[in-house]
Amino acid sequence: MTTAVVLFTRDLRVHDNPTLRAAMDRADRVVPLFVLDRRILDSDYFRPNRAAFLADSLADLHDALSERGAKLLVRRGRLTDEVVRVARESSADAVVMSGDVSGYAQRREAALREALEAQGVELQVCRETNFVVPAGAITPDGGDHMRVFTPYFRRWEDRPVRDVLGAPRTLEAVSLKSAADDAIAGLRLGTTSPKLARGGEQEGRRRMREWVREGIDAYEDGHDDLAGDQTSRLSPYLHFGCLSPVELVQLARERGGPGAEAFVRQVAWRDFHAQVLAARPDAVRADYRPRGDRWQRDDDGLEAWRAGRTGFPIVDAGMRQLAEEGWMHNRARLIVAHFLTKTLYLDWRLGAAHFIDLLVDGDVANNTMNWQWVAGTGTDTRPNRMYNMTLQAQRHDPSGDYVRRYVPELRGVAGGAVHEPWKLPEDERATLDYPERIVDPDFARERFRRARGK
Ligand SMILES: Cc1cc2nc3c(=O)[nH]c(=O)nc-3n(C[C@H](O)[C@H](O)[C@H](O)COP(=O)(O)OP(=O)(O)OC[C@H]3O[C@@H](n4cnc5c(N)ncnc54)[C@H](O)[C@@H]3O)c2cc1C
Numbered sequence: 001m002t003t004a005v006v007l008f009t010r011d012l013r014v015h016d017n018p019t020l021r022a023a024m025d026r027a028d029r030v031v032p033l034f035v036l037d038r039r040i041l042d043s044d045y046f047r048p049n050r051a052a053f054l055a056d057s058l059a060d061l062h063d064a065l066s067e068r069g070a071k072l073l074v075r076r077g078r079l080t081d082e083v084v085r086v087a088r089e090s091s092a093d094a095v096v097m098s099g100d101v102s103g104y105a106q107r108r109e110a111a112l113r114e115a116l117e118a119q120g121v122e123l124q125v126c127r128e129t130n131f132v133v134p135a136g137a138i139t140p141d142g143g144d145h146m147r148v149f150t151p152y153f154r155r156w157e158d159r160p161v162r163d164v165l166g167a168p169r170t171l172e173a174v175s176l177k178s179a180a181d182d183a184i185a186g187l188r189l190g191t192t193s194p195k196l197a198r199g200g201e202q203e204g205r206r207r208m209r210e211w212v213r214e215g216i217d218a219y220e221d222g223h224d225d226l227a228g229d230q231t232s233r234l235s236p237y238l239h240f241g242c243l244s245p246v247e248l249v250q251l252a253r254e255r256g257g258p259g260a261e262a263f264v265r266q267v268a269w270r271d272f273h274a275q276v277l278a279a280r281p282d283a284v285r286a287d288y289r290p291r292g293d294r295w296q297r298d299d300d301g302l303e304a305w306r307a308g309r310t311g312f313p314i315v316d317a318g319m320r321q322l323a324e325e326g327w328m329h330n331r332a333r334l335i336v337a338h339f340l341t342k343t344l345y346l347d348w349r350l351g352a353a354h355f356i357d358l359l360v361d362g363d364v365a366n367n368t369m370n371w372q373w374v375a376g377t378g379t380d381t382r383p384n385r386m387y388n389m390t391l392q393a394q395r396h397d398p399s400g401d402y403v404r405r406y407v408p409e410l411r412g413v414a415g416g417a418v419h420e421p422w423k424l425p426e427d428e429r430a431t432l433d434y435p436e437r438i439v440d441p442d443f444a445r446e447r448f449r450r451a452r453g454k
Contacts, residue, residue: 002027003090003174004124007083007097008034008072009105011129011241012057013201014064014167019126021165023096026124029172031090032065034058035083036076036183039104044353048190049326049360053199055187057240060200062180070173074183079108080115087121090174098241099127101135101274102364103281132245133159133271135278145279147379149272156268164247193326196360197236204237212251212260219259223266224331224395226317226402231330232263235361238270245270273369276379284368285349287377291452295347304438305340306354308407311437313419314393315339317406324406326360331396334374338387341375343444345451348375376452384452386445393419409434 004027006020012034014020023030040046062072075082087095095116099109113123127134138146138155146152197203211232222230237243249267252260277283287293304310308319318332328336333355340351352371356362372378376385397403400418404411409432410418417424421434 001029002094003029003031003092005031005033005083005087005090005092005095007095008032008061009098009100009241010239011098012054012061013204013242013244014061014068015201015205016165016244016247017129017167017241018162018165019096019098019129020168022124022126023094024168024171026094026096027092029174030070031073031086031092031174031176032061032070032171033073033075033083033086034061035079036074036187037079037108038077039079041076045356045362045364047357047362048192049196049358050362051187051190052192052196053236053240053360055184056199056203057201057242058180058184058187060202060242062184064167064201065171065173068168068171070171071175071178072180073176073178074180076183080111083112084115084119084121086176087116087119089176092121094122094124096124096126098129099125099134100130101278101281103284104364106278106281128162128246130241130245131271131274132156132161132249132267133275135271135275138275145275146272147276148381149269149379152272152275153265153268156271157264161246161249164244164250193322193324193358193360195325197233197325197327199236199240199242201237201242204234204242207232207234207237208243208248208251212255216252216255216263217257217259220262221259223262226314226329226331226397227399227405229329233327235363235366236327238267239361239363239366270366272379273365276369277365283372283378284364288369288372288379289377289383291377291383293347293375293377293451296345298344298346301344301438302340302346302350304435305336305344305346305351309435310339310439311422311435312339312389313403313407313410313421313434314389314397317397317403320406322355322358326358328359329402331392332402333370335387335389335392335396337371337374339389341371342386342448343389343439343441345444345448348372348377384448384454386448389441390419407434 004023006023065072116123218230222228252264308316315336318336322328340346341348348371373380376383403418
């Protein structure tokens with residue numbers, strides 16, 4: 001009898017999971033394992049919103065595996081030690097896991113390989129589980145990663161994609177002592193955003209089907225409409241691997257049409273950022289393309305931004321959506337990140353850290369590389385572009401309903417006037433419990449231009 005440990009990380013699903021399938025193909029019995037990794041639990045990445053979503057997802061995975069004859073084993077401690085211990089307890093010949101891209105994930109894989117090999121256990125890594133096109137599969141001549149999205153996407157689109165795998169019907173498992181329920185319950189600590197989405201594969205699949213059936217066709221025209229809220233909201237399910245990006249792209253392609261095409265292009269950004277970070281793991285802290293920035297220090301400005309009290313309604317609405325839902329619309333992310341890095345001229349790392357505190361889809365590659373993109377230190381080919389906050393608001397929230405939804409102080413202001421409360425008559429403005437703008441936009445524009453030598 002051969003045995004393989006399936007080490008789940010952020011691939012928390014039974015459908016279209018090549019890692020699970022590889023373990024089943026190579027061994028007679030499997031041991032599904034999740035380790036509550038002390039290194040992650042002790043880090044800034046372990047925050048209540050994502051912990052709650054993870055708890056939902058693990059509970060759901062535990063149920064899905066149990067229905068198929070296997071239980072999820074949940075251990076807590078140093079990842080390498082726990083995996084080696086479980087391999088020993090189950091007399092496994094191999095451990096199978098999904099490849100990932102951050103510096104930590106790369107070091108984890110190397111350490112695990114060394115520790116397992118010392119015990120005569122093989123580590124098999126499946127790189128196509130978390131991504132449609134894995135990092136390193138598309139490279140330029142003489143380089144290790146693609147630096148610009150459009151040429152990357154052209155090649156991404158042409159690359160053949162593996163077949164979607166069904167969920168296994170039954171699993172032959174080794175039963176080890178597990179207190180999965182208690183370990184999972186222990187993750188539900190801390191205060192979460194009041195309107196946090198529920199995690200798990202079942203919920204993710206329900207949303208994916210509904211999105212492809214009813215939402216995707218309107219995506220091309222509607223994805224930037226803040227009040228319309230017409231994006232998929234699938235990002236946390238993709239981040240935790242409750243959904244397979246390959247299956248999602250296949251379903252979208254089957255649906256076809258301009259909405260589906262625009263959507264698939266957006267999903268490709270995920271792979272693009274992943275391959276950048278895989279090649280440049282230092283970009284999580286260091287500027288990918290340094291621009292000589294000497295960022296301002298402004299604790300009050302930073303605090304006003306975090307609290308959604310900058311006096312710029314579109315910025316404040318985005319920041320309050322983040323606090324309320326643990327999620328923010330992409331257009332709002334672009335606007336608030338732009339405001340922090342270019343209008344206030346504060347370091348993108350401060351903004352990225354706040355996003356990681358709250359975002360349920362908070363992801364090292366996507367968060368870091370998007371922040372760098374907006375700050376102009378990343379892969380944007382126009383690094384000094386400068387948004388006008390009011391024009392952004394008028395273009396992407398013409399009715400003002402997005403602002404009214406998240407900024408209750410401004411609910412009484414009708415129509416587009418909600419975007420420029422500073423233009424309201426003095427007596428009307430005095431009745432609003434809403435702050436003055438914390439910075440003059442003309443001054444901010446000039447400051448940024450000078451800082452970038454323009
Ligand atoms: C400053 C900033 C920080 C961000 N941080 C994160 C993050 O931590 N995690 C995260 O998943 N996304 C991040 N994004 C990207 C994007 O905003 C979200 O993926 C998107 O808003 C999620 O909503 P959705 O699922 O409805 O997206 P949809 O518009 O429905 O897109 C479908 C999927 O494509 C992927 N995608 C879309 N846009 C991007 C993008 N620009 N970069 C990478 N992948 C993308 C996501 O997986 C998304 O779920 C960030 C963007 C900015 C500007």
